[in-house]
Amino acid sequence: MNPASSKKFKNPRAQHDFKGRTCSIVSVGSYVPERILRNADLEKMVETTDEWITSRTGIRERRIAADDEFTSDIAAKAASRALTKARLQAEQVDMIVVATITPDMLFPSTACLVQQKIGAHRAAAFDIEAACSGFIYGLEIGQQFIMSRTYDTVLVIGAEKLSAIIDWSDRNTCVLFGDGAGAAILQNRPGSHGLLTACMGADGTKAHLLSMPGGGSRCPATSESVAARMHYLRMDGKETFKNAVNAMYTAAKESLRRCEIDIRHIKCVIPHQANRRIIDAVGERIGAEPEQIFVNLDKYGNTSAASVAIALDEAVQCGRIQKGDLVLLIVFGAGLTWGAAVIEW
Numbered sequence: 410m411n412p413a414s415s416k417k418f419k420n421p422r423a424q425h426d427f428k429g430r431t432c433s434i435v436s437v438g439s440y441v442p443e444r445i446l447r448n449a450d451l452e453k454m455v456e457t458t459d460e461w462i463t464s465r466t467g468i469r470e471r472r473i474a475a476d477d478e479f480t481s482d483i484a485a486k487a488a489s490r491a492l493t494k495a496r497l498q499a500e501q502v503d504m505i506v507v508a509t510i511t512p513d514m515l516f517p518s519t520a521c522l523v524q525q526k527i528g529a530h531r532a533a534a535f536d537i538e539a540a541c542s543g544f545i546y547g548l549e550i551g552q553q554f555i556m557s558r559t560y561d562t563v564l565v566i567g568a569e570k571l572s573a574i575i576d577w578s579d580r581n582t583c584v585l586f587g588d589g590a591g592a593a594i595l596q597n598r599p600g601s602h603g604l605l606t607a608c609m610g611a612d613g614t615k616a617h618l619l620s621m622p623g624g625g626s627r628c629p630a631t632s633e634s635v636a637a638r639m640h641y642l643r644m645d646g647k648e649t650f651k652n653a654v655n656a657m658y659t660a661a662k663e664s665l666r667r668c669e670i671d672i673r674h675i676k677c678v679i680p681h682q683a684n685r686r687i688i689d690a691v692g693e694r695i696g697a698e699p700e701q702i703f704v705n706l707d708k709y710g711n712t713s714a715a716s717v718a719i720a721l722d723e724a725v726q727c728g729r730i731q732k733g734d735l736v737l738l739i740v741f742g743a744g745l746t747w748g749a750a751v752i753e754w
């Protein structure tokens with residue numbers, strides 16, 4: 410018998426007095442820009458090869474937003490697709506949470522710009538910044554508002570225009586990232602368990618491993634900061650890699666422990682799509698079979714907060730996730746931040 414279909418799990422939320430209320434992802438939607446940047450194109454821009462990028466990362470191509478296409482546009486397109494699938498009108502959305510490290514501007518929030526673009530006039534709107542972990546942080550925030558009966562419909566979006574903060578002359582980073590967005594609509598769905606648990610973690614002592622030093626209050630934009638290339642993403646790849654594997658493994662184990670299930674009960678594992686070697690190492694450590702793990706980084710590279718959201722949408726669209734399946738999301742990013750969530754679909 411397939412353990413995934415004969416699962417028995419504990420719902421960690423059930424111990425709280427939510428009077429039968431749950432929080433489900435009732436629909437997902439995603440959008441990636443049209444323009445494709447292939448490894449062969451990068452060979453003409455920096456000293457790299459398709460062979461190096463493919464073998465060290467698994468990435469073959471990534472999407473790049475148009476000059477006049479911003480994070481709020483990408484986010485709004487993903488959100489509209491999720492709303493259509495859920496057969497909801499934008500006016501029904503109570504709250505919009507946008508997870509991004511590439512907001513259109515420092516303020517106002519990208520969530521407010523999305524609210525205007527999709528016409529969600531009733532919705533409260535704000536951004537969160539947990540880098541590549543932002544989508545799970547957003548789901549957990551959204552869930553709190555649903556479970557507390559504050560709101561009925563929450564829109565959580567992970568959206569990035571990373572191409573705007575990439576140093577296109579730095580081969581260490583420019584081959585890794587891409588643009589895109591994924592959106593999820595959260596509601597109470599009677600009779601379904603929905604989001605069973607979400608563990609989140611952070612370690613600010615390692616903030617220096619992955620950052621963009623310029624543009625904030627510590628280093629506002631000056632001609633010197635621009636000349637020193639402070640307004641681009643910087644990463645210590647090797648250290649980030651090691652921390653990613655450990656943190657993703659620990660978060661995944663903790664989320665399974667809370668639900669009293671093991672990896673065999675999970676139908677589909679959706680890890681943050683940063684590097685194929687990280688995904689393989691985490692998969693091996695948690696004991697997942699390769700066919701359980703969903704990978705699409707070959708097409709999009711690392712889209713940070715959008716990464717697991719886009720992958721979740723694609724996994725649902727191609728039938729890898731069916732109603733009632735258990736899904737494990739695992740994320741990791743700058744901060745450092747990490748998280749894992751178990752969802753009954």
Ligand code: UT7
Nearest residue numbers: 457458461465541580581584646647649650653683684742
């Ligand atoms: O989303 C947040 C989480 N992000 C991550 O988790 C990313 C984590 N890090 C990584 O994925 C990997 O560390 C990288 C893909 C960034 C780098 O892979 P690596 O196996 O750790 O390579 P490395 O940094 O040790 O570099 C090996 C060599 C170096 O040359 P030397 O010093 O050995 O001569 C690099 O200069 O590869 C060189 N290199 C490249 N060569 C060709 C670095 N980037 C490139 C490149 N093309 N694009």
